[in-house]
Amino acid sequence: MIPIAKPSMGGEEVSAVADVLYSGMLAQGENVARFEKNFAEYCSVAEAVAVNNGTAALHATLLALGVRPGDEVIVPDFTFFATASSVCMCGARPVFADVEERTFNVNPISVQECIGPKTRAVIGVHLFGQPFEVTPVWELCEDAKIPLIEDAAQAHGAEYHNKKAGGLGDAACFSFYPTKNMTTGEGGMVTTDNRDLAERIRIIINHGQSEKYLHSCLGFNYRMSDIGGAMGCVQLNKLDSFNSRRRAIARYYSKNIRAAGIIPPFEVPGATHVFHQYVLKVMENGPMTRESLSAYLSGKGIGNAVHYPIPLHRQPVFREIAGDTKCPVSARLADQVISIPVHPSVTDTERDYIVTILNEVK
Ligand SMILES: Cc1ncc(COP(=O)(O)O)c(C=O)c1O
Incomplete structure (x- = not known):
């Protein structure tokens, strides 16, 4: 059977992971930091924060943007479940916008119709690897003074008018699940040019710790392991x-x-x-x-x-x-x-x- 998906792995991934295993620094070692730096450079953004999966990337980003119970977040109706479940994980309500027949991507007219007084953010998905029509959605978000999040879980390396996915909105969320264009086993990344936002996300994904053992908010353990970081560095070079x-x-x-x-x-x-x-x-x-x-x-x-x-x-x-x-x-x-x-x-x-x-x- 020709499989529908298959991760492309080679000796470099094996040896990068083996190095981590032998180093004894399995959790937050130098590879996660290197992967974040390289991924930020690849997307031409100021910051990249590595996490343990794409759903965690979306959840942490929404929380850091202040999405709370009672808020609404617009998402495309045709996408993977996590685009919307991450909104519910914040206690907020996903509002489903229809998509375009030819591209399968969110229809800006439908987004406009969904915007209301409770709208707190819009998530656009670059579905199947093709960027959605960012410009009109971005303009709607600017008018409504709400952030635009790219769900780039399926779009590592995609471009929209010569700009990489990951740098097209206020923040972008990637997944490195094994079927994706590059993988870390399980893993995810948030990219943004907003350094304050990145800092809030770093706290949320690390038990809400602003300093060691000082918990300033209710956070989660959403960190990427150094094994994932090492694989990510190699896979990014091959992307x-x-x-x-x-x-x-x-x-x-x-x-x-x-x-x-x-x-x-x-x-x-x-x-x-x-x-x-x-x-x-x-x-x-x-x-x-x-x-x-x-x-x-x-x-x-x-x-x-x-x-x-x-x-x-x-x-x-x-x-x-x-x-x-x-x-x-x-x-x-x-x-x-x-x-x-x-x-x-x-x-x-x-x-x-x-x-x-x-x-x-x-
Ligand atoms: C569009 C989209 N968003 C979010 C996710 C969630 O990513 P993960 O499976 O890494 O949690 C996926 C993964 O399949 C996805 O395809």
């Missing part, structure tokens, strides 16, 4: 080559997939999509349903997945919060999308095989 391979495979797919009723992803001009996922749309009038296509691909040894089958406003846990929210585009996409392998370990032979098998759909 651009991983992303070029993802983009090359995606380009090949988009040029050569000619299957009936299957629509390849749309790339926004002016943005650099890093193809965390390559997501096709299966149209209703085509020869196969999404479910039959999935079974067909699996039967041919091609891993595939649905990201995401249920829009957030229809998740059981959000039923009460969502009320009569309607996000028709998001709901439609949840029935249409299917992802095929685009990770750097896909070989040219596998890539050609995937196109051949898909093009047999008539």
Whole structure:
């Protein structure tokens, strides 16, 4: 089976991790600090704070921005669960904005409609590795005097008008889960140009300690281990080559997939999509349903997945919060999308095989 995702690991990661294990400094050693510095430089921002996963990055950022019970935070309806659950973790309410048909990303018009007196922040997601339309959302946030958070969990190295994801809003949150464009096993990062915000996040992720054993607020243990930091330094050096391979495979797919009723992803001009996922749309009038296509691909040894089958406003846990929210585009996409392998370990032979098998759909 060609897997839908696979971390790319080599001898350098093994030896960097082994060095940490032998050093005896497993928790907060020099590697976390080095990884933070290198990641901040990569994103051209002043600060990067490493944490133990992407959800923790979002939670700590929202808390540091002052999101509290009674507040609302606007999130896209079509994304991974953690974008919204992190809002609930602050006792606040996620408000679901609809997305755009072609890009799967948040629709600025819908964001505008969701802004109200209780809105405390907006989280935009660079879904599947493609930046959302930052400029109009940023302008809405400026008018409303609320911060814009990038959920860049799937977009390491993506660019929007030549600026890296991570430096496009007030703060950005990354995940280094093993399926992501780079990994630390589990891990996350917050990037920001706001040094005060970074300092508040550093306190929150370390038990609320402003000094050793002085707890100035209720914090959490959200720290990254030095094992993760060591892997992160090596993976960051490889990120651009991983992303070029993802983009090359995606380009090949988009040029050569000619299957009936299957629509390849749309790339926004002016943005650099890093193809965390390559997501096709299966149209209703085509020869196969999404479910039959999935079974067909699996039967041919091609891993595939649905990201995401249920829009957030229809998740059981959000039923009460969502009320009569309607996000028709998001709901439609949840029935249409299917992802095929685009990770750097896909070989040219596998890539050609995937196109051949898909093009047999008539
Ligand atoms: C868009 C998005 N946001 C947040 C997260 C949460 O990251 P983590 O799994 O590292 O907690 C993920 C991870 O899958 C994600 O894809």
